[in-house]
Amino acid sequence: MGSALWAETVKAVPNLVVALLTLSLGWFVSNRITARWDERKKRRELDLLALGAFYEIYGQFFAIWKLWSGARKGLPEDDEFRREVLERSAEAEGRLESLLVRVxxxxxxxxxxxxxxxxxxxxxxxxxESIRNNEDLRSRLRTAGNQARLPVQWTGSEAPPYTAFKALAAFAANLLSKDSSPATKAETASSILMKITSNRLEATWVDEAFTLLDLKSPSWPIK
Structure with a gap:
């Protein structure tokens, strides 16, 4: 009887090994799938947080602009209100810079x-910059065929800087609404950030926006 039991045990070993391997493989695959799903879910949550932060920053920009444009006239150079609004604009700009590093x-x-x-x-x-200079919102831009910079106001919904800014905001929101990819290499991220924060666009950002986003305006470019 002992020999028969041993024989049956030996016969069962391959099946047991197969069963254990199957269970182990299933556990491994299941854990990998769960980990990937959790990672993707977490990344999506972070993407939505970044998008929400962008909306808040954009809203903050307009709140400060309307506050400034409604109360600017008649303010003295050292007025406490102007300093406060300037601080708020700098804070909003800092939040945008932080978001751009993340992107x-x-x-x-x-x-x-x-x-x-x-x-x-x-x-x-x-x-x-406009609050610092105690003036209505404007951008100093290089116009077509002219190397000199001219102040172009944002007055009116069809003003070229305002048109470009709204289109750029829509582009950025659409970009942030999409799923992000795994983190890029440090050197790549550094290169990307350098491109985004370069001052080479300081006087030409409206031109670049009109060209890359295929915008049309009878007021731009200024001849």
Whole structure:
């Protein structure tokens, strides 16, 4: 009887090994799938948080602009209100810079993406610079065939800087609404951030936006 039991045990060993391997493989695959799903879910949550932060920053920009444009006239140079609004605009700009660092490190961006995000950054800076100079919101731009910079106001919904800024905001929101890719390499992220934050777009961001986003305006370019 002992020999028969041993024989049956030996026969059962391959089946047991197969069963254990199957269970182990199933556990491994299941864990990998769960880990990937959890990672994707977490990344999506972070993407939505970044998009929400962008909306808040965009809203903050307009709140400060309307506050400034409604109360600017008649304010003295050292007025406390102007300093407060200037601080708020600098804070909003800092939040945007922080978001751009995140975008550069978490997304694979094309040269076009970098240029358009850089254009949005330059347009955003116009508010702080205008408050600093105690003037209505305007951007100092290089016009067609002219190397000199001219101040172009954002007055009216069809003003070229305002048109470009709104289109750039829509582009950025659409970009952030999409799933991000795995984190890029550090050197790549650094290169991307350098492109986005380059001051080369300071006087040409409206031109770049009109060209890359195929915008049309009878008021632009200024001859």
């Amino acid at each position: 550069a490190s978490e997304r694979n961006l094309s040269d076009r993406d970098c240029t358009l995000l850089g254009c949005f950054r330059q347009g955003f800076q116009s508010l702080r």
